[in-house]
Amino acid sequence: MRIEVLGPVRAYAGDGAPIEVGGARVRALLARLALARGEVVSVDSLLDGLWGERPSGDHVNALHALVHRLRRALGGAGVVETVAGGYRLNVGAEEVDAVRFEALARRGGRELAAGAAEQAAALLRDALKLWRGDALADVRDLPFAGTAGARLDELRVGAVEDRFEAELRLGHHGEILADVEAAAAGHPLRERLAGLRMRALHAAGRQSDALAVFDEVRRTLTEELGVDPSEELRRTHVAVLRGELEIPEAAQARPEAVPGRLPAQLTSFVGREDELRLLAGLLEASRLVTVVGPGGVGKTRLAVEVVSRHRAHRRGRVWLVPLAGVNTADGLPEAVLGTLGTADGRASGTPLDRVVNLLAGGEGVLVLDNCEQISEPVAEFARHLLERQPYLTILATSRGPLEVMGEALCRLGPLELPPGTRGSRSCRRIGRGAAVPRSGGSRIVAGSSTSYTARLRTGRVDGGPGRGHRAPAGRAAARPGAGRGAAAYHERRSAGQAARRPLPAAQHRQQGSRAQAADPPRGHRVELGPPHRSGTDAGAPDVDLSGEDGDRRDRGRLCG
CATH class of the missing domain: 1.10.10.10 (Winged helix-like DNA-binding domain superfamily/Winged helix DNA-binding domain)
Known part of the structure; x- marks a missing residue:
């Protein structure tokens, strides 16, 4: 709030x-x-x-x-x-x-x-x-x-x-002169404002106007307060009168980073309230915070959500740098520069120096996402940035800590079940997993040690190219080739092949029903079918992809 x-x-x-x-x-x-x-x-x-x-x-x-x-x-x-x-x-x-x-x-x-x-x-x-x-x-x-x-x-x-x-x-007297004039008019008795106004006018080449300001302020102070101008204001008047007031030259414009943009989310953020509060507190207390957890657990989504609520985001000073495609130390600063939006060919200095200059200008948050491939270069890069930019905070996501002094860790585990799901008719425990109800007549069994996401529609399990799994049941059992999908999957797993070949297209199709899911871990089961079975679906059995003691057997049955 x-x-x-x-x-x-x-x-x-x-x-x-x-x-x-x-x-x-x-x-x-x-x-x-x-x-x-x-x-x-x-x-x-x-x-x-x-x-x-x-x-x-x-x-x-x-x-x-x-x-x-x-x-x-x-x-x-x-x-x-x-x-x-x-x-x-x-x-x-x-x-x-x-x-x-x-x-x-x-x-x-x-x-x-x-x-x-x-x-x-x-x-x-x-x-x-x-x-x-x-x-x-x-x-x-x-x-x-x-x-x-x-x-x-x-x-x-x-x-x-x-x-x-x-x-x-x-040396920005020309840029602020109008603001100084307005502020001095609103506070005619503030001598510091009068002195700033005199200096700005003198720097703009308006010496006579600067001297007139002193006479005006002296008269106002005498009439309303019965006092003379302060010693500091009198010294400013003498310096303007003698032309001894130093006029700083405007420094060359410093390049600035483009306003940060976070990716638009296609879904609402549900759960993780405790982690959101923890991470928000860590960002206030520490300058380097790392969200640590296994792949696919939701580190990036959590990081984007928490920085979108950070005050720096409202000023456009939150930048997200994806590092999944960076695998060399030299590519790290270049990836950051690409996000900060610099295209100035005249820029000098090392890539790190250019990043430091672009991040200057006040409080900001730099999100370094997926650091596990180059964790050591990221740790060194973050240390240098934080030393040279005292108002910068770095939020990293990785599968392991960066091991930098002062680093605060937020360890992320699998998403907890929603309240009230255990023991319901549409959600029951199977093996080591816990069933999570889903809309569209499907439910996912998420394991106690590893979480994964899946999109299920009744009738097919497909993990993408080379990850199709089917089991014969009902009408599907009479079709040529039915039943070989799940067996082929278990054969490939038991053989330990790294590259999986796609199954024939005929084994992936079944009119009116299909499902897509990530390759589930061993010891987990995916249930396909409506949470409350009735009518023609009442006999719909489960598909068991546990792979325990039966890698070469088709242990699932699928209702067409």
């Missing part, structure tokens, strides 16, 4: 869908709890913040009603928790835009103080993009919102001043 208070109060679900929160006081309650950053807010504090310092007894009942309405809007009592003496909003602090703004603004200020103007400007731009208007705009008349909103407004102006300072150091 995401809460926004830098503007009208808004709430959004995890998938980005807006949540309707009706009523000004309900939204004010949401904002008050969100600004507490996960801390408990006492009932007395809520009463004072929503109704003033002298609430009546009826206001306590009104507060309980507001909490009920907020819980109903947000989807349950678990979001707004009742704690001894008050309430707490069970939402991560990083999901509140005001908290993210303050964190980015502080980081930008530190970078500016350290002389890293480019990094500071990028961070401060990201921070200011979070604003959608005046803070708490639609609840500003309530008691708590006045103080909280004024504090956020002051932090915003400070971030604006830091951003102008960073841009001026980079």
